[in-house]
Each structure stands twice: as C-alpha cells, then as structure tokens.
Amino acid sequence: MPRIQAPTVAEHRARQRRAILDAARALLAETGAAPTLAAAGERVGLARSSVYQYFPSAEALLEAVAADVFPTWSARVLDHVASVTDPADRVWAYVEANVTLFSGPEQALAQALRTVMDPAVLHEHSAQLHARLQEPLIDSLSLLGEPETGRMAELINATVLRASQNIEADGVAAVLGLLDRLLRPYLDARRADR
Template identity: 55%
Template sequence: MPRINAATVAEHRARQRRAVLDAARDLLAETGQAPSLADVGARAGLARSSVYEYARSRDDLLAAVVADVLPSWAQRIQDAMAQAPTPGARVWAYVEANVAFFAGDEQRVARALGSVVDPAVLSGPMQEFHAALQEPLRAALREHGEPEPDAVADVVDAMILSATKSARARQRPSDPAERTAILDPLRRLLGPYLGLARDRSGCSSPAAEGSTQ
C-alpha cells in the first residue's frame, strides 16, 4: 500500500478549505445572507460532510470568513501603498484602494457580514482591520511632512466615506465610469496637497512627483 505524503494531504486540505471559504464569500455577496453548509458544499463542489471538516456550523463558517477576508483586504491595501514611490503617492494609493474596496464585490461581502455575524465576533477583527490600515496611512502622512497625521488621516477617511456613499448603497459593483466619478473630485482636492503629478486633463495622477512638504 503506498504511503500517503503528509505534504500532499496538507495541500489537499488547504485547497478544500480555500474552496469552502471562497464559496461562502461568493454566496454572501450574491444573497446578503448567511449560507447553509449544504449550499457552500454545492458551490465548492464538496460533500456537506467535507464542509463539516472546516466548519461545524454556520457561525463557525462565518467566523472563518471574517478571519480570512479582513486580513486579505487589509493586505491588498497595504500592498498598494507599499508599491507607491513617495509618501504622498502612498496616501493616494490608500485612497484608490479603499475606493476599489467600497465600489467592488468586497463591499457586498462586508455589508452581508455586518448583518449576519454576531457583533461580538466581528468587533475584534474589525478593530484589527482598522488598525492595519490606519498605521501605514498615518506613517505616510508623517513622512509627507504632515504635523497632524492622526487628524488628517481621519479627514481622508471621512472624504472617502462621503465620496463612496452612493457606491456603498448599490447592490452591485460600480462600473469604471462610476469609479472614475468617485476618484476625480478626491484627486482634485488631495492632489495638490499630496504633490501628485497632473495628467493631460489637468487632474492629479496617481504617480507622485514628490512630497510638497
């Protein structure tokens, strides 16, 4: 009888767990409701008994989704900031990445999680998510020369929330034109402060020429 390779088994389980989490996330985005384990199994192409290996109940499944998607979303925004060449460009990358979040499928998942997950389960991960985003934003503002990075970070977040209000209310992802309409006024307001280069239309572009501070 051939020996079972432990690494192969671990890789197989990791793929199945990923399939379960992705299926649950997709169903949350589509329905706005907590999916059943049977529905998740059907979407993932797994038997319900296989799903039970990774979640014993809907609450377990939702907690696993929260633990999976929040760090992933934070990492995506952090990665976008890390690729920007200057502090001002990093702040703008934060703005763009958050607009992409609020205008995309992720917002539907976040809205669904907020309505179906026990607040006690969601509270801790949400605080960690917020901290994971605020720390690099405030660091970029400090490097940009901002004397009050905490206050300005709050202003930037308030501007993003105001600009994405319509997008967050939609039951679908925003199309490219709608995203551009969100970003353009933010770019006009923040571009001069962040030292962003101007494109041919006169709007500040994401590529920064350097800090103005």
C-alpha cells in the same frame, strides 16, 4: 472513505477547507444571507456531515470567511501604497486603493458580512484591518510633516468612506475626481513645505 485528491492528507484537508471557504464567500456575496453548511458543501460536492469536519457551525464558517477576506482586502491596499515611494503619492495611492476596493465585487461580500455577522465579531476584524491600513497612511503623513497625523488619517478615511457611499451611481472616476480636488491641494502644499 472519500478519495484524497492531494499528495498528503494535510494538503487535501487544506484544499477542502479552502474550497468550502470560497463556496461560502460566493454564496454570501450572491445571496446576502449567511450560507448554511449544507449549501457550502453542496457547492463543492461535499455532504453537510463532511463540512462539519472543517467547521463546527455556520457561525464558525462565517467567522472563517471574515478572517480570510479581511487580510486579502488589507493586502490589496497595502500593496498599492507600497508601489510608490513619494509620501504624498503614497497618501493618494491609499485613497485610490480604498475607492477601488469600495467599488469592486467585494462590496457585496462586505455588505453581506455587515448584515449577517455578529457586530462584535465583525468589529474586531474591521478594527484590525483599520489599524493595519492606518500604519502606512500615518507614516506617509508624518514624512509630509503633518503635525496631527492620527487626526488627519482619520479625516482622510472618513472622507474616502463618505465619497464612496454613492460610488455605484457616481462611478469610480467621479469619486476619485472629487477626492482629488479636495485632497490634492493639501498634498501639494505638504510636499512643497518639506
């Protein structure tokens, strides 16, 4: 029996599960392919049979990776938005946080997940992320007096997504500059009307 490297068995299992998830996440980002249980186990020094104690299949491991990363991504955006109080600045913080997320190392992981996961399962995680992120954006737009908050939030999201599609070639500053020129007049006008 392997040695327990934690004060309790439950904590040991939690650490092992975390290590397997991190290994699968890294393999997915590095290769763009779904990691096998054997490859994830090898990365953390576990036999494939030991990995089965935590995940019954490669599909279950992939779904666990998605379930793990989507809340992390959401928290990054929400924390950045929460760091400011003015509604117009919160909308801009939302834009900045999303562009930063699109430009970061997590994009390789997001692309790989889109490639290897069942679209229905991935859509479920994406829809939850989208709904959670929409809340502070819609709230900020409402505080700015926007009469069509839902539609405007969708338009802002689509604009950020489209502007970020060439982020590797253009760079973060160029994408944010473009979005600033497009959105700043709207935000300033809404702020002035309050």
